[in-house]
Amino acid sequence: MDYKQAGVDVEAGYKAVELMKASVEKTFIKGVLGGLGGFGGLFELDLDGIQKPVLVSGTDGVGTKLKLAFLQDKHDTIGMDCVAMCVNDVLCSGAKPLFFLDYIAVGKNIPERVAQIVSGVADGCEKSDCALIGGETAEMPDFYHQDEYDIAGFTVGIVDKDKILDxxxxxxxxxxxxxxxxxxxxxxxxxxxxxxxxxxxxxxxxxxxxxxxxxxxxxxxxxxxxxxxxxxxxxxxxxxxxxxxxxxxxxxxxxxxxxxxxxxxxxxxxxxxxxxxxxxxxxxxxxxxxxxxxxxxxxxxxxxxxxxxxxxxxxxxxxxxxxxxxxxxxxxxxxxxxx
Known part of the structure; x- marks a missing residue:
């Protein structure tokens, strides 16, 4: 028995990364270092005009709205929801989002579907001047149905300490x-x-x-x-x-x-x-x-x-x-x- 027979297709994971590459790279703004494939996403801070930099983080998912995506087999916008739920939150501190990471857990890794999900994430990042600098796709057979998945995200923004909304x-x-x-x-x-x-x-x-x-x-x-x-x-x-x-x-x-x-x-x-x-x-x-x-x-x-x-x-x-x-x-x- 090998990993694929156990339900995890590593090759499908590689293909998914290749399919999402163009979507991800279109979000790369000034400050992004490196590309996909590393163990961490690198981002160089531009502190020009910021006297006391404060990082503001936010994380969220999409919730059971995902059920609508499953039923309609439409997966190219749900990632935008995930981005919005995070970046809109950090705005409330007066922070400008810098970068975003996503986590997608699937029952079965279908590369084309994963790429669709990530395209929505990338669209959300691009509309927010926020870089998608990394993420993770986990194939979890027997935990999720093969036609279902979950998505969560994480963003980091920056604000000058004296300009934090209070x-x-x-x-x-x-x-x-x-x-x-x-x-x-x-x-x-x-x-x-x-x-x-x-x-x-x-x-x-x-x-x-x-x-x-x-x-x-x-x-x-x-x-x-x-x-x-x-x-x-x-x-x-x-x-x-x-x-x-x-x-x-x-x-x-x-x-x-x-x-x-x-x-x-x-x-x-x-x-x-x-x-x-x-x-x-x-x-x-x-x-x-x-x-x-x-x-x-x-x-x-x-x-x-x-x-x-x-x-x-x-x-x-x-x-x-x-x-x-x-x-x-x-x-x-x-x-x-x-x-």
Whole structure:
């Protein structure tokens, strides 16, 4: 018996690396040293203009959204979700992502499928000016079904210590600006799958309200906010940022606040996407639970001084965003007031 008979195809691993090579190399930015195949990814820091460099790290996966990729046999966007979940998080400290590494565990190494997954990772990195400098593919027969896999990622960013975003700087009168999401992103899919009976329903069914099939809507990649936020941080004294992920408004917005303020959110200002209306209606979910689970159409919020609102919106619009005010900071014990 050899390793291949035990279920691990080393040759398939070599082929997967060759197939993903072009995707990976397109992400190589200044600072990348070496290439694929080493035991570690090398990155040389450019500290020009940074007085007190601080590294900020983030890690995450994609969760059960992967089930949608399996069912539709579509694997070229799920990697972008993984990148977004990591790089969007480090932005909240004011950091610019530098590099990314991925980990893909498969039941059976099908090189073409692995290459598709990595192409999505590379696309996410390229859109974030972040280098994909390494990764790992593990073939784990008998642990994962041969048609299933898991993916996780890890990113490192950099910020000057004096420019780290601190919620202590949030004060009464500050305005809360929303950046729209692209859909459900990568959170709440355990609930979504139950509501739509994923696995039994027709994912190819066209929904007029969505303007696309349910399957296409749910696989829409998580939006990347790196370029607009990095540009904003260069020009505006941003007080705080929150990435709206699992836990929705109620869990994530307070993470951007100090103990003496409340985020007052105007529900009628939130531009709720059609998919969330469909989820609420189909699952008979209360408004409170919707805002406590999903992003509701808001993928990220930035808190700025009232005098910086117009400038902030102008900069974000110049970066292709459609920002709008959804609330303000008022006095109170840390939390949100959804009114």
């Amino acid at each position: 919620s202590k700087n949030v004060s009464i009168g500050n305005k809360i600006i929303a950046l729209p999401s692209s859909g459900v992103h990568s959170n709440g899919f355990s609930l979504v799958r139950k509501i739509f009976n994923i696995g039994e329903c027709d994912l190819n069914e066209y929904h007029e309200s969505l303007g696309k099939t349910l399957g296409d809507e749910l696989l829409t990649p998580t939006k990347l906010y790196v370029k607009p936020i990095v540009e904003l941080l260069k020009q505006v004294d941003v007080k705080s940022i929150a990435h709206i992920t699992g836990g929705g408004f109620y869990e994530n917005i307070p993470r951007a606040l100090n103990d003496n303020v409340v985020a007052k959110i105007f529900k009628d200002k939130v531009q709720v996407l059609p998919i969330f209306k469909l989820i609420a209606e189909t699952g008979h979910i209360s408004e409170k639970d919707m805002f406590n689970t999903f992003n509701m159409g808001v993928g990220m919020i930035v808190i700025v001084d009232e005098n910086d609102v117009d400038k902030t919106i102008s900069i974000l619009k110049s970066q292709g965003e459609n920002p709008y005010i959804i609330g303000e900071i008022i006095e109170g014990q840390k939390g949100i007031d959804l009114c």
